Amino acid sequence: MEYMKAIAVMGPGDVRLVDDVPKPVLGDYEALVQIHACGFCNGTDMQIIQGTGGDLGNHVSCYPTVLGHEGAGEVVAVGRKVRHIHVGERWIHPNLYPDVGNGYKKTHGSMAQFGMVSDNQAMLEDGFSEKDFPWVKQHRFPDTMSYVDAGVLLSLAESHSAAVNFGVTEGTEVLIYGSGPMGMSLSLFCGLLGGHVTQIDKIQERLDMSKRIAGTEFTINSSEEDVDAALKGKKFDVAIDIVGSTDILYEASRHLKPGGKVGSMGVLRNNDLMVDTSRLQDNTSLHMLNFPYGEYAVMDETLALIQAGKVNPKDFYSHVLPYGQIREAMELVQSKKALKVILTMED
Template sequence: MPYMKAIIAIGEGQVKIADDIPMPILGDYEALCKVHACGFCNGTDLQIIDGTLVNGFGGFPTVLGHEGAGEIVALGKRVRHIHIGDRYIHPNLHPNVGNGYSKTHGSMAQYGIINDDRSMLEDGFNAENLPFPRQHKFPSSIDYIDAGVLLSLAECHSAVVNFGVKPEMDILIYGAGPMGIALAMFCGFAGAHVTQIDGVSERLAYAKKVAKVEHTINFNEESVDSILNGICFDMVIDAVGLTTIIYEASNRLKPGGKVGSLGVLKKDDRLVNTALLKNNTSIHMLNFPYGEYAIMDKTIRLITDGTIQPEDFYSHIMPYTEIDKAIGLVRGKKVLKIILTFDD
């Protein structure tokens, strides 16, 4: 049996490069994707490593990654709508990877699987039974490195739609990581006025540059209460993932306002005490994206027409063999986002 290399989490806080991952065996409707790059998700991937993710966790040892980008190099015998050389994001692996490994979600491997959903539907399969419904083709005008942030951008784009951001809304965003900045950018595209809070001055300056954020607050250097001085917002979004932020966000809302929960809550911080929320407010939970693939083509068009520059949303490109260094940089908030490359 041929093997490939992959980044796996083997236990809480432990990651290694494994070289005994069985190469995917293609089903009739599956195509083999050679992974060239994969974004490291500061939220989900780190939570998987730390053992704090609940939804979708396959169990240790598990192959990481959901932001992979690669090209099709082989086809199953019933594949009709995928072609050699096509580029796709989110190559996946079968749940039972083999050799005792699971996958969550398996894009940080040298090869992955793309499913020909269209052919399966044409041949009478139920849409609910498609094995990998969260995948998408991207054009050759977008390189593999840039495609490593394509999913994150589409997730933030869809979040703005799902949260119901409207022109002239006053919005406060907690968190100026790659997702927070992308979220602020799409809020701006929707015509909203954005204030952003973070504890890293460089990230706040970057939010002003890239997302054209109107106001920023550094909670490590300024009193948020003093700066806002009673100002309330139509919507406050937690892009960090803490219930304490949800409570604080609620108390910064106008009557009838909405708290958007976008950051992924950890498994020991998932209960929201509604008694701590301001009266006449709503909470919209979006810890896991919804509709990001439905809006993917529109997100891609914003890139291809030059409205969005993908390189604005990552700061480092590193080989997958330096995963330990990459994780250290993420933990220390020394990077915006890292794209890992898989070309030996």
């Protein structure tokens, strides 16, 4: 058996670079991907490490788990029945089987030296159905895009799909709580869809970045301003929580027009899972989107916007570190010194 390096969460608060994770063994319809970079998700990855992600309980294998869902790499080998994936192609979201081996489980498992994608088209041609696919969430990206830039591609598509799912169209008035990488990219895609965005955060530097990068029309620094006073009674069609807090959902509801929508996009923590609907404003709705929906359906459109120069992946990450510095990456994210960190696997 061959082994590879990977970032594994051994238990709450215990994350480390290990070197005893079994290297994937290809099945007939699978392709082996050498992973070069993986985005560190400020929300999901951090909560898996800390053991605080309540809504993640149904999706996360028990510890120890190989981390990472924003991986990007190059196909280096293919199974004997693979026909539509080729050596040299670049793919995002390489995956591992739930039982990785040697005691490890996986949380997608892209923070490793190798992962796999599956030739689902060939499987359909050979009589299999979609329920037989090992993985569905995967996508090829252009050779012209660097692996580091591709480490933020999934996040961009998730924000793009969220703007679509929340119903943002021409003229929609949008209020966004949070101006991290997801908040900024959501603001950008809402603007590209014709929405008018107001954004709230406690860090002025990030609000300034959002104006510059996403074209956010109006910002409020909630550490220095009273939000109600700053809004001056303005009401919105959609108000979206990126932070992950039921208190924000209640506050956001107060700022909606009749029939407006609260969007819950931030992952709720395990001590903050119950939504008291009596605290939501009457004649408003709650749209739960704590997990991405339809992000791969908009991936080609997201790539087209990148290629057209309307979206620049480099705007949405601030640090690039080797996998071995996972602790430094965590500290940068927790201290808000990093917008987003991309981790690179070095031989």
